[in-house]
Amino acid sequence: EIVLTQSPATLSLSPGERATLSCRASQSISTNLAWFQQKPGQPPRLLIYGASNRATGIPARFSGSGSGTDFTLTISSLEPEDFVVYYCQHRSNWPPITFGPGTKVDIK
Amino acid sequence: EVQLVESGGGLVQPGGSLRLSCAASGFSFSTYSMNWVRQAPGKGLEWVSYISDSGTFIYYADSVKGRFTISRDKATSSLYLQLNSLRAEDTAVYYCARDLEVVPGTIFFDYWGQGTLVTVSS
Numbered sequence: 680e681i682v683l684t685q686s687p688a689t690l691s692l693s694p695g696e697r698a699t700l701s702c703r704a705s706q707s708i709s710t711n712l713a714w715f716q717q718k719p720g721q722p723p724r725l726l727i728y729g730a731s732n733r734a735t736g737i738p739a740r741f742s743g744s745g746s747g748t749d750f751t752l753t754i755s756s757l758e759p760e761d762f763v764v765y766y767c768q769h770r771s772n773w774p775p776i777t778f779g780p781g782t783k784v785d786i787k
Numbered sequence: 788e789v790q791l792v793e794s795g796g797g798l799v800q801p802g803g804s805l806r807l808s809c810a811a812s813g814f815s816f817s818t819y820s821m822n823w824v825r826q827a828p829g830k831g832l833e834w835v836s837y838i839s840d841s842g843t844f845i846y847y848a849d850s851v852k853g854r855f856t857i858s859r860d861k862a863t864s865s866l867y868l869q870l871n872s873l874r875a876e877d878t879a880v881y882y883c884a885r886d887l888e889v890v891p892g893t894i895f896f897d898y899w900g901q902g903t904l905v906t907v908s909s
Contacts, residue, residue, distance in 0.1 A: 725897055774847075
Protein backbone atom coordinates (compact mmCIF):
# COMPACT_ATOMS: atom_id res chain seq x y z
CA GLU A 680 0.00 0.00 0.00
CA ILE A 681 1.26 3.43 -0.92
CA VAL A 682 1.35 5.77 2.08
CA LEU A 683 1.07 9.52 1.60
CA THR A 684 2.56 11.91 4.17
CA GLN A 685 1.59 15.58 4.24
CA SER A 686 3.52 18.38 5.86
CA PRO A 687 3.10 20.48 7.78
CA ALA A 688 -0.01 19.30 9.61
CA THR A 689 -0.95 22.93 10.18
CA LEU A 690 0.28 25.98 8.31
CA SER A 691 -0.32 29.36 9.92
CA LEU A 692 -0.19 32.25 7.47
CA SER A 693 -1.77 35.62 6.77
CA PRO A 694 -4.00 36.59 3.86
CA GLY A 695 -1.90 37.55 0.86
CA GLU A 696 0.98 35.28 1.82
CA ARG A 697 2.21 32.33 -0.20
CA ALA A 698 1.36 28.82 1.02
CA THR A 699 3.48 25.79 0.20
CA LEU A 700 2.03 22.38 1.11
CA SER A 701 3.98 19.16 0.74
CA CYS A 702 2.90 15.60 -0.02
CA ARG A 703 5.33 12.71 -0.04
CA ALA A 704 4.62 9.18 -1.29
CA SER A 705 6.19 6.04 0.16
CA GLN A 706 7.10 4.91 -3.36
CA SER A 707 7.10 6.46 -6.79
CA ILE A 708 3.64 7.31 -8.13
CA SER A 709 4.80 9.17 -11.26
CA THR A 710 2.31 12.07 -11.54
CA ASN A 711 -0.74 10.12 -10.36
CA LEU A 712 -1.56 12.62 -7.62
CA ALA A 713 -4.53 14.85 -6.96
CA TRP A 714 -5.11 17.65 -4.48
CA PHE A 715 -8.47 18.37 -2.84
CA GLN A 716 -9.72 21.27 -0.77
CA GLN A 717 -12.32 20.70 1.92
CA LYS A 718 -14.30 23.40 3.67
CA PRO A 719 -16.17 22.63 6.91
CA GLY A 720 -19.38 20.72 6.31
CA GLN A 721 -18.71 20.32 2.61
CA PRO A 722 -17.41 17.48 0.42
CA PRO A 723 -13.88 17.70 -0.93
CA ARG A 724 -13.37 19.74 -4.09
CA LEU A 725 -10.84 18.74 -6.74
CA LEU A 726 -8.12 21.35 -7.21
CA ILE A 727 -5.32 19.60 -9.07
CA TYR A 728 -5.05 16.30 -10.97
CA GLY A 729 -2.11 14.62 -12.61
CA ALA A 730 0.10 16.48 -10.11
CA SER A 731 0.02 19.79 -11.98
CA ASN A 732 -3.25 20.22 -13.90
CA ARG A 733 -5.78 22.64 -12.48
CA ALA A 734 -9.34 21.35 -12.45
CA THR A 735 -12.11 23.26 -14.16
CA GLY A 736 -12.97 26.52 -12.43
CA ILE A 737 -10.01 26.49 -10.03
CA PRO A 738 -8.35 29.90 -9.65
CA ALA A 739 -4.87 30.39 -11.08
CA ARG A 740 -3.43 31.08 -7.63
CA PHE A 741 -3.50 27.31 -7.06
CA SER A 742 -0.70 25.32 -8.68
CA GLY A 743 0.73 21.85 -8.28
CA SER A 744 4.13 20.40 -9.04
CA GLY A 745 6.23 17.30 -8.53
CA SER A 746 6.60 13.75 -9.71
CA GLY A 747 7.83 10.46 -8.32
CA THR A 748 7.57 10.77 -4.54
CA ASP A 749 7.57 14.51 -3.80
CA PHE A 750 4.74 16.87 -4.60
CA THR A 751 3.82 20.44 -3.78
CA LEU A 752 0.61 22.45 -3.77
CA THR A 753 1.24 26.18 -3.89
CA ILE A 754 -1.28 28.92 -3.22
CA SER A 755 0.41 32.05 -4.51
CA SER A 756 -1.56 34.60 -2.48
CA LEU A 757 -3.98 33.39 0.17
CA GLU A 758 -7.56 34.59 0.01
CA PRO A 759 -9.80 34.43 3.12
CA GLU A 760 -11.68 31.40 1.72
CA ASP A 761 -8.43 29.43 1.34
CA PHE A 762 -8.00 28.88 5.08
CA VAL A 763 -9.30 25.33 5.16
CA VAL A 764 -7.98 21.75 4.86
CA TYR A 765 -6.12 20.26 1.90
CA TYR A 766 -5.64 16.58 1.06
CA CYS A 767 -3.45 14.82 -1.45
CA GLN A 768 -4.53 11.49 -2.94
CA HIS A 769 -2.81 9.00 -5.22
CA ARG A 770 -4.12 6.81 -8.00
CA SER A 771 -1.08 4.66 -8.76
CA ASN A 772 -0.89 0.89 -8.39
CA TRP A 773 -4.34 0.82 -6.88
CA PRO A 774 -6.29 -0.51 -5.10
CA PRO A 775 -6.14 0.71 -2.50
CA ILE A 776 -6.56 4.40 -3.23
CA THR A 777 -5.14 6.40 -0.34
CA PHE A 778 -5.27 9.97 0.89
CA GLY A 779 -2.77 11.93 2.89
CA PRO A 780 -3.75 12.97 6.43
CA GLY A 781 -4.35 16.56 5.39
CA THR A 782 -2.84 19.99 5.97
CA LYS A 783 -4.88 22.67 7.68
CA VAL A 784 -4.14 26.21 6.60
CA ASP A 785 -5.19 28.60 9.31
CA ILE A 786 -5.00 32.33 9.87
CA LYS A 787 -1.95 33.57 11.71
CA GLU B 788 -25.25 19.82 -14.22
CA VAL B 789 -23.68 16.80 -12.57
CA GLN B 790 -25.40 15.89 -9.32
CA LEU B 791 -24.74 13.10 -6.84
CA VAL B 792 -27.20 12.78 -3.97
CA GLU B 793 -26.59 10.26 -1.19
CA SER B 794 -29.25 8.89 1.13
CA GLY B 795 -29.84 6.02 3.52
CA GLY B 796 -27.64 7.02 6.42
CA GLY B 797 -28.77 6.93 10.02
CA LEU B 798 -28.24 5.45 13.46
CA VAL B 799 -27.67 1.70 13.61
CA GLN B 800 -26.57 -0.66 16.37
CA PRO B 801 -23.26 -2.51 16.21
CA GLY B 802 -23.67 -5.62 14.09
CA GLY B 803 -26.52 -4.05 12.16
CA SER B 804 -26.95 -3.29 8.48
CA LEU B 805 -27.70 -0.29 6.32
CA ARG B 806 -28.00 0.37 2.59
CA LEU B 807 -26.72 3.63 1.19
CA SER B 808 -27.84 5.03 -2.15
CA CYS B 809 -26.37 7.63 -4.47
CA ALA B 810 -28.67 9.07 -7.13
CA ALA B 811 -26.74 10.37 -10.13
CA SER B 812 -27.98 12.87 -12.70
CA GLY B 813 -26.64 15.26 -15.31
CA PHE B 814 -24.30 12.77 -16.96
CA SER B 815 -24.29 9.36 -18.62
CA PHE B 816 -24.05 7.26 -15.45
CA SER B 817 -23.36 3.98 -17.23
CA THR B 818 -20.11 5.29 -18.73
CA TYR B 819 -18.41 6.30 -15.49
CA SER B 820 -16.78 4.31 -12.72
CA MET B 821 -17.90 5.26 -9.23
CA ASN B 822 -16.55 5.15 -5.70
CA TRP B 823 -17.54 5.44 -2.06
CA VAL B 824 -15.29 7.47 0.23
CA ARG B 825 -15.90 8.02 3.94
CA GLN B 826 -14.82 10.49 6.58
CA ALA B 827 -15.08 9.79 10.29
CA PRO B 828 -16.04 12.81 12.43
CA GLY B 829 -13.11 15.20 12.62
CA LYS B 830 -10.86 12.83 10.67
CA GLY B 831 -9.42 12.48 7.18
CA LEU B 832 -10.70 10.84 4.03
CA GLU B 833 -10.74 7.06 3.49
CA TRP B 834 -11.51 5.38 0.19
CA VAL B 835 -14.01 2.54 0.72
CA SER B 836 -14.94 0.94 -2.59
CA TYR B 837 -14.83 1.20 -6.40
CA ILE B 838 -17.05 -0.16 -9.15
CA SER B 839 -16.25 0.08 -12.85
CA ASP B 840 -18.68 1.53 -15.38
CA SER B 841 -19.99 -1.87 -16.37
CA GLY B 842 -19.86 -3.28 -12.85
CA THR B 843 -17.29 -5.86 -13.93
CA PHE B 844 -14.50 -4.66 -11.66
CA ILE B 845 -15.10 -4.12 -7.95
CA TYR B 846 -12.56 -3.29 -5.23
CA TYR B 847 -12.75 -2.70 -1.50
CA ALA B 848 -10.56 -1.28 1.21
CA ASP B 849 -9.29 -4.00 3.54
CA SER B 850 -11.17 -2.37 6.42
CA VAL B 851 -14.55 -3.17 4.84
CA LYS B 852 -13.83 -6.24 2.72
CA GLY B 853 -16.31 -9.03 3.40
CA ARG B 854 -18.74 -6.67 5.16
CA PHE B 855 -19.65 -4.05 2.54
CA THR B 856 -20.98 -4.61 -0.98
CA ILE B 857 -20.98 -2.03 -3.77
CA SER B 858 -23.42 -2.24 -6.67
CA ARG B 859 -25.00 -0.05 -9.33
CA ASP B 860 -28.21 0.11 -11.35
CA LYS B 861 -27.98 1.47 -14.87
CA ALA B 862 -31.76 1.79 -15.22
CA THR B 863 -32.09 4.16 -12.28
CA SER B 864 -28.62 5.76 -12.45
CA SER B 865 -28.00 4.74 -8.87
CA LEU B 866 -25.00 3.59 -6.90
CA TYR B 867 -25.41 1.53 -3.75
CA LEU B 868 -23.37 0.45 -0.75
CA GLN B 869 -24.68 -2.36 1.46
CA LEU B 870 -23.13 -2.12 4.91
CA ASN B 871 -23.29 -5.27 7.06
CA SER B 872 -21.77 -6.24 10.41
CA LEU B 873 -21.34 -2.59 11.25
CA ARG B 874 -18.83 -1.49 13.87
CA ALA B 875 -18.38 1.71 15.82
CA GLU B 876 -15.37 2.54 13.66
CA ASP B 877 -17.61 2.60 10.56
CA THR B 878 -19.21 5.79 11.88
CA ALA B 879 -18.57 8.38 9.19
CA VAL B 880 -20.00 10.56 6.47
CA TYR B 881 -20.15 8.45 3.33
CA TYR B 882 -19.63 10.22 0.01
CA CYS B 883 -20.12 8.88 -3.48
CA ALA B 884 -17.58 10.19 -5.96
CA ARG B 885 -17.35 9.95 -9.73
CA ASP B 886 -14.21 8.87 -11.53
CA LEU B 887 -12.92 10.77 -14.52
CA GLU B 888 -10.18 9.29 -16.68
CA VAL B 889 -8.78 12.10 -18.84
CA VAL B 890 -6.14 9.90 -20.43
CA PRO B 891 -5.47 6.18 -19.78
CA GLY B 892 -4.06 5.86 -16.30
CA THR B 893 -4.89 9.39 -15.15
CA ILE B 894 -8.04 8.93 -13.07
CA PHE B 895 -9.37 11.14 -10.33
CA PHE B 896 -12.53 11.93 -8.36
CA ASP B 897 -14.05 14.88 -10.17
CA TYR B 898 -17.49 15.14 -8.57
CA TRP B 899 -18.63 14.33 -5.04
CA GLY B 900 -22.01 14.17 -3.37
CA GLN B 901 -22.80 16.01 -0.15
CA GLY B 902 -22.57 12.81 1.88
CA THR B 903 -24.79 10.82 4.24
CA LEU B 904 -23.95 10.23 7.90
CA VAL B 905 -23.81 6.71 9.29
CA THR B 906 -23.63 6.41 13.07
CA VAL B 907 -22.97 3.03 14.63
CA SER B 908 -23.81 3.08 18.31
CA SER B 909 -25.82 1.20 20.91
